[in-house]
Amino acid sequence: MVSKKRFIAGASCPQCQEQDSIMLYNEAGVEVMECVACGYRKRQTDEATQQQAGEGEVIGVFKPD
Numbered sequence: 265m266v267s268k269k270r271f272i273a274g275a276s277c278p279q280c281q282e283q284d285s286i287m288l289y290n291e292a293g294v295e296v297m298e299c300v301a302c303g304y305r306k307r308q309t310d311e312a313t314q315q316q317a318g319e320g321e322v323i324g325v326f327k328p329d
């Protein structure tokens with residue numbers, strides 16, 4: 265399985281607030297979001313699905329690992 269990285273259009277980094285810098289990829293079966301601007305990383309839980317699909321879901325609710 266090759267990890268496919270994709271950017272999330274319109275998403276902004278919760279750490280550096282950079283827009284369109286968030287990419288999403290699969291790591292060991294877990295979706296991981298990573299900011300290419302500052303290196304912020306967060307493993308996704310199922311709330312991420314809402315974030316991708318919905319509008320206005322607050323990105324900043326992610327807790328640091």
Ligand SMILES: [Zn+2]
Pocket residue numbers: 277278279280281282285299300301302303304
């Ligand atoms: Zn960032």
